[in-house]
Structures are given as C-alpha cells and as structure tokens.
Amino acid sequence: MANLLMFHGRECPHCRRMMPLVEKLEEETAVRFDKHEIWHDEKNADLMRSFKPIITPKCGGQLRVPTFINTGTNDVICGEVDYDKLKAWALKK
Amino acid sequence: MKKRYWRCFVCNDIHYGIAPPELCPTCKVLNAYVEITAAEARKILGGGAEVDFTPADFRQAIERFTASNEFMVNPDAERVEILLQGIFENEKNHGFKFCPCRLRTKDWDEDLRLICPCNFTIHETYKGVPDGECWCGLFVRRK
Numbered sequence: 001m002a003n004l005l006m007f008h009g010r011e012c013p014h015c016r017r018m019m020p021l022v023e024k025l026e027e028e029t030a031v032r033f034d035k036h037e038i039w040h041d042e043k044n045a046d047l048m049r050s051f052k053p054i055i056t057p058k059c060g061g062q063l064r065v066p067t068f069i070n071t072g073t074n075d076v077i078c079g080e081v082d083y084d085k086l087k088a089w090a091l092k093k
Numbered sequence: 094m095k096k097r098y099w100r101c102f103v104c105n106d107i108h109y110g111i112a113p114p115e116l117c118p119t120c121k122v123l124n125a126y127v128e129i130t131a132a133e134a135r136k137i138l139g140g141g142a143e144v145d146f147t148p149a150d151f152r153q154a155i156e157r158f159t160a161s162n163e164f165m166v167n168p169d170a171e172r173v174e175i176l177l178q179g180i181f182e183n184e185k186n187h188g189f190k191f192c193p194c195r196l197r198t199k200d201w202d203e204d205l206r207l208i209c210p211c212n213f214t215i216h217e218t219y220k221g222v223p224d225g226e227c228w229c230g231l232f233v234r235r236k
Contacts, residue, residue: 006194008212009179009191009193009194009196010179010182010193011133011175011176011179011182012179012192012193012229013172013175013179013229013230014229014230015174015194016175018224025235030162037147039179039182039183039184039186039187039191039193039196040182044100045196048196049196049199052198060216060217060218060228063195063196063197063198064194064195064196064228065194065195065196083160
C-alpha cells in the first residue's frame, strides 16, 4: 500500500476538521496516514519542506496545511475536502 | 499623541507615527497598515526583541485594521480563538505571528509573507470569491 502522509498544524482549524475524517477512514479501511504536526515539531516541518517542489504547485504556491501526499505517486491534496473525496484519493492506485 | 508602529500588510513597509498612512507609499495599496509592536518593527527592520502584545491587543489591532476594508475578522469566535492561540504560539516559538495554517520555508522574504495579517487578498481563496476568506479563515469578506 502507498505511503500516505498528512501534514497538519495543532492550531489550524482546517486540520482540526479533517482529523476526524482521517480517523474514520482509518477505522473503515486499511488506509493509514503518517501524521506529522508541523508547527511544534521541527523534524516534521523539515520533512514537509522536503516535499516543497511537489506540494506548492498544488497548494497556491505555498506550504499549506492540511496537506496529504501519496509518496508513491507524488499525488497531493491540500485543504479541507469531504470524506468521499478523501477516501477516493487515498484508495486511488 | 503617542506615536506607534504600523506595518503594511502587502509589502511590509514600516511606519512610525500617530496614525497609519491611508496610502502605502511603497506599494500604493489603500488602508494597508495594521498596528504592530515596536519589537516587531525592530525585528522586521533587522533587530530583535521580546514582544509584549497580548492576543486581546492583537484582536483589537486587526479589528481596527479591517474596519475600513472590504473584509472583517471572522465572526466565528471559536475559530478566531484557535487561530489566535496558534499565531501567538508561532510568535513565541518562531519569532513572528506566522499563519497557523501554513509552514514557513526558512526563506526570509517568503516567510515575511506568512505574518498575520498576510496579503490574502491576492490568494485564490479570497480574490474574486464572493464569500472569500484568507487561507486560515481569520479574515472573511464583509457581506
């Protein structure tokens, strides 16, 4: 299964709204996200920065959170999406 | 009257005076100045100091900043509270009131554009969007 990363911020309202959807998806499917909080953990921040060339074209030229990355395909979504869109993205080959 | 510090939210020009300029002399944007602390001004200009500005003070500053603009502080109090926590955590840990919903790149010029309030009026989440808002949702288009 592809390696799926989620970058999020502790005080980011978008991230707080997405987290329950991520957890629901993990409960209902075999999908698993490696979750990385980026404002209170500099290692996680550096990891997100390492994906800057992949993330920024999809995220308004910036490193925004929440951002989801499939490290197998470099497919990226950022911001709030509904559960069905997140699920379809996560299960995409 | 006591002079205070003001920052252009578009180009980061700093003004020291009793009131902000209506027109930014550098980028020519109207109503672009928001009040900041002397410490923030010094840091932007190359110095560095602790900032003594409470979240309530900052809340008042952005309320005054938006009063003459087409956008306002989000009426969702819970969201604003979370964002103010993040903004002040970021200032404590990273030196500036960085947006909690983006990550600094460690490039000085790029990161100055992440200081709240940022110039969200050019972002796709706001520009031309009837119910537009800044990326984090602290500011929303006035109805």
